[in-house]
Amino acid sequence: MTATRRLVWNYALDQAVEHARRLGRPLLVMEPINVDYRWASDRHHRAIIDGMREHEETLRPSPIGYFPYVEPEPGAGHGLLAELAAHACLVVTDDSPVFFTPELVRAAARLEGVCVEAVDSCGLLPLATADRTFGTAYSFRRFLQKELPEHLLQKPSPEGYQQAHDLKPFQALPEEIAARWPAASARLLQERSALADLPIDHAVGPTDWVGGHATGVERLHRFVDSALPRYGEERKHPDANAASGLSPWLHYGHLSTHEAFQAVADSEDWGPTRLSQRVDGRRSGWWGMSASAESFLDELVTWRELGYVYCTREPDYDRYETLPDWALDTLEEHSADPREHLYSLEELAASRTSDELWNAAQRQLVEEGIIQNYLRMLWGKRILQWTEHPREALDVMIELNNRYALDGRDPNSYSGIFWVLGRFDRGWPERPVFGKVRSMTSASTRRKLRLNDYLARWGDQPSLSSPM
Numbered sequence: 001m002t003a004t005r006r007l008v009w010n011y012a013l014d015q016a017v018e019h020a021r022r023l024g025r026p027l028l029v030m031e032p033i034n035v036d037y038r039w040a041s042d043r044h045h046r047a048i049i050d051g052m053r054e055h056e057e058t059l060r061p062s063p064i065g066y067f068p069y070v071e072p073e074p075g076a077g078h079g080l081l082a083e084l085a086a087h088a089c090l091v092v093t094d095d096s097p098v099f100f101t102p103e104l105v106r107a108a109a110r111l112e113g114v115c116v117e118a119v120d121s122c123g124l125l126p127l128a129t130a131d132r133t134f135g136t137a138y139s140f141r142r143f144l145q146k147e148l149p150e151h152l153l154q155k156p157s158p159e160g161y162q163q164a165h166d167l168k169p170f171q172a173l174p175e176e177i178a179a180r181w182p183a184a185s186a187r188l189l190q191e192r193s194a195l196a197d198l199p200i201d202h203a204v205g206p207t208d209w210v211g212g213h214a215t216g217v218e219r220l221h222r223f224v225d226s227a228l229p230r231y232g233e234e235r236k237h238p239d240a241n242a243a244s245g246l247s248p249w250l251h252y253g254h255l256s257t258h259e260a261f262q263a264v265a266d267s268e269d270w271g272p273t274r275l276s277q278r279v280d281g282r283r284s285g286w287w288g289m290s291a292s293a294e295s296f297l298d299e300l301v302t303w304r305e306l307g308y309v310y311c312t313r314e315p316d317y318d319r320y321e322t323l324p325d326w327a328l329d330t331l332e333e334h335s336a337d338p339r340e341h342l343y344s345l346e347e348l349a350a351s352r353t354s355d356e357l358w359n360a361a362q363r364q365l366v367e368e369g370i371i372q373n374y375l376r377m378l379w380g381k382r383i384l385q386w387t388e389h390p391r392e393a394l395d396v397m398i399e400l401n402n403r404y405a406l407d408g409r410d411p412n413s414y415s416g417i418f419w420v421l422g423r424f425d426r427g428w429p430e431r432p433v434f435g436k437v438r439s440m441t442s443a444s445t446r447r448k449l450r451l452n453d454y455l456a457r458w459g460d461q462p463s464l465s466s467p468m
Contacts, residue, residue, distance in 0.1 A: 001031040002104050003096035004121040005051045006213045007058055008160030009256035012119035016092040017164045025089060026170035028065040030081075031055060036074040037100050039402045039409065041204035042195045043369060045070075047406060050211035051254050053189040064161055065170025068184040073199055080181045081107065085114045087174060094253075095120045097127070097311040099409045123257045123305040125151060130309040135324060136424055140306045141298075142281035148301075152272055155258045201403075207369045209248060209406060216249030220260055224267045232292035236374040238454035243373050244296065248406035250304070251413075260300060268293050306424065307415035317414055318398065320391045320421075327422025330435030331390040337432045343386045345396055351460075357442045357451070358382045360458035362400070369406035374449065380420030381440040385433050390421060 004010050013029070020027040033048050034040075052068040059066040071077040085091050085108075093108050094101060095118035108116045120127050125148055134140035157163055172178070188194040192206055223244045234240035249255035264270075274288030283302075287294050311317040321328070343353055349366070351359040361375040371379055380397050387393040397417045402408040419425055420437075427436035 001029055001055075001094065003094040003101045003253050004119075004256075005031065005048065005055075005253035006160070006256065007055060008158055008162075008213065009121075009156045009259045010160055011121040011156045012092055012094050013160055014157050014163070015117065015119050016090075017161075017167065019090050019092065020164070020167050023089060024168060026063070026065065026168045027164060028067060028084070028088075028170050028173075029055070029059065030067040030069065030084060032069040032071070032077060032080070034071040034074070034077055034100075035198055035200050036071075039201070039204075041201035041403070042192075042206050043204045043404070043406070044409075045195055045198065045200055046192060046206040047209070047211040047248065047252055049184070049189060050215075051213070051252060052184060054212040054214060056189060059161060062161055062164060063167045063169040064164050065173075067173060068189065069181055070184040070188055070198070072197075077181065080177075082111060083177050083181075085111045085116075087177075088114055090114065091116045093118050095127070096122055097308060098317070098411050098414070121156060121253075121256065122308050124148060124261060124301055125305055125309075127308060127312045130313065133310055133313045134306060136426070137298075137302055137306055138281040140309065141283070141302050142279055144302060144305070145276075145279045145281070145286055149272065149275055152275075155262070156256065158259070158262075204403060207367070207406070209369060211249070211252055211254055213249075213254050216246065216255035217259070219245055219249065220255065220263050224263050228264065228267065228296060229290070229292055232290075232295040235295070236448075237450040238372045238375065239450040239452060244300075245370070246300075247410075247412065248369070251407040251410045257300060257304070261297070264289070264293050264296065264300075303415065304412050307411035310423075311411040311414065317411075317418075320394050323418065323421055323423055326427055327425075327437055330427070330430070330437060331421065334433055334435040335389050339385060339388070339433065341386050342388060345399065348383065348386070348396060349400060353382075353386070355382060355442050356455065356460045357446060359460055360455055364458050365400065365404045369404060371405070372454065374445070376416060377420065378440050378442060378445050380417060381434075381438075382442065384420060384437075394418075394421060 004012055007013065016027055031052055033045065049070065056066055056068060069077060069080065091108060091111065091114055093105060093116065095105060105118050125144060129147055134143065196202065227242045230242050234242040246255060246260060250257065268289045270289055276286045276288060278286065283298055284291060284294050287297055314322060316322050341354060347353065348362065351362045353359055358379060361371050361379045365371045383396050384390060384393040387396055397420065401413055401417060405413060407413055415424065422437045425438055428438045430436050431439050
C-alpha cells in the first residue's frame with residue numbers, strides 16, 4: 001500500500017482479497033514509508049502515519065494482517081519487499097504515475113519467483129484507457145465524455161476490507177523479518193513528538209490537518225451538505241469558504257475519487273441515465289447535475305485526471321522542456337524583460353515580498369499546508385514575475401509547493417504549476433515577462449475577490465525568520 005492508502009473504495013485491496021479467497025491463503029497489507037524521499041518532513045510523514053494509525057486500529061480485529069513500516073534510517077528498508085515476497089504466492093501493489101510510486105512498482109517488478117500485479121485506483125477513468133497525451137482540458141473533456149460512461153457503473157467496493165471476513169486469518173510475520181524490520185511502534189503511530197527520532201526535515205512541521213479515511217469522509221460530507229450548493233458561484237472567493245478542501249486526502253490516497261463522486265451523485269439524486277449524449281468538450285451540461293455540482297466534478301474528474309494521464313504518458317512531466325512549444329517560445333523571447341523585483345527562494349519562502357496578497361498566500365502554505373485555490377494560481381504567476389528566468393520560476397514553484405503543500409508531489413499540483421507557464425492553456429495578448437502566457441495581477445485579483453477575512457488572518461505581520 002504505497003499510493004492508494006485506504007481500506008475501502010480501493011481496487012488494489014479488492015483484487016488482493018479476491019486472490020486470497022481464491023487461493024485459500026491469508027492476506028497481509030504492508031504499508032511502508034521511507035525517510036530518504038525528497039522533501040521528507042514531519043508534515044508529510046505525519047499525514048501518512050495518521051492513516052497508518054487508523055489502518056492498524058481498523059484491521060486489528062480483521063483476518064487481514066497489517067504491517068506498517070516506517071523506515072528508521074536511509075536504506076534500512078532495503079530488501080524488505082523481497083523477503084516478504086519470498087513467503088508469498090502473489091504481490092499486489094498500487095499503480096500511480098508520480099513521485100516514489102513508479103520506482104516502487106519497478107522494484108516490485110524485479111521480484112523473482114512471484115507474480116506481481118500493479119492496480120490503478122487513481123480515478124474514475126482507468127489510466128490505460130487514455131491513448132494519447134492531451135494538451136488542453138477541452139480535448140480531454142471530449143475524450144472523457146466519449147469514454148467515461150462505460151466505466152461509471154464500475155467502482156471499487158465501498159466495503160473494502162470488510163469483504164475479507166471469511167479469509168484465512170493472518171498469523172504473524174516470520175520472526176527473522178519482524179526482528180530485522182520491526183513494525184512502527186505504538187508511540188510513533190500515536191505521538192507527533194516521536195517524529196523527532198527520524199532523520200527527516202523537522203523544520204516543516206505537522207499542521208492541524210489530520211489524515212486518514214475517517215477525517216476525509218467527514219470533510220467530504222460537510223462539503224457536500226454545506227458548500228457544494230454554492231460552489232459554482234463562490235469557490236474562487238477566499239472569504240466564502242466554498243472550496244472542497246479534499247485535495248490532501250485525495251493526494252495521500254486516504255479518499256477515493258469514486259467515493260467523492262458517489263457522495264455528489266447521491267446529493268443530486270443522480271443516475272447515469274441523466275448523462276448527456278453529446279461529446280463536445282463543453283464544461284457544463286454533460287453530467288445532468290446542478291451547475292455547482294458540475295463545476296466541482298470538472299475539477300475532481302476533468303482537471304485531476306487530465307494531470308494523471310499526462311504524468312502517466314510523459315515521464316518528464318516535471319521538466320521545463322515539456323511545456324508546449326508556443327509557451328516555451330514566448331517565455332524565452334521575454335526572459336530578458338525587466339522584472340519589477342527579484343526575490344530569492346529564501347525571501348519567497350519567508351513571505352518577504354512587497355505584495356501583501358502574495359505574502360498571505362505563502363504564509364497560509366507554510367503554516368497550513370494549503371493555498372486557497374484561486375490564490376494558488378496568482379501565487380505562481382507572481383513567482384514568474386519575480387525570478388530571472390521562467391526555468392527558475394518553475395524550480396521555485398516546485399520547491400515551495402512540494403516542501404510545504406499537503407497535496408504537493410501530486411499530478412494535480414504539477415498541473416497547476418505548469419498551467420502557470422502555459423501547459424493546458426492557450427495564448428493570450430502579449431505582455432512583458434509573460435509573453436503570450438496568461439497573466440494575473442494582485443491588483444485585479446483584489447478587485448475580483450472577497451478577501452477581507454482572508455487578509456485579516458494571513459495578511460502582512462511582523463517579519464518572520466526564513467522557514468527554509
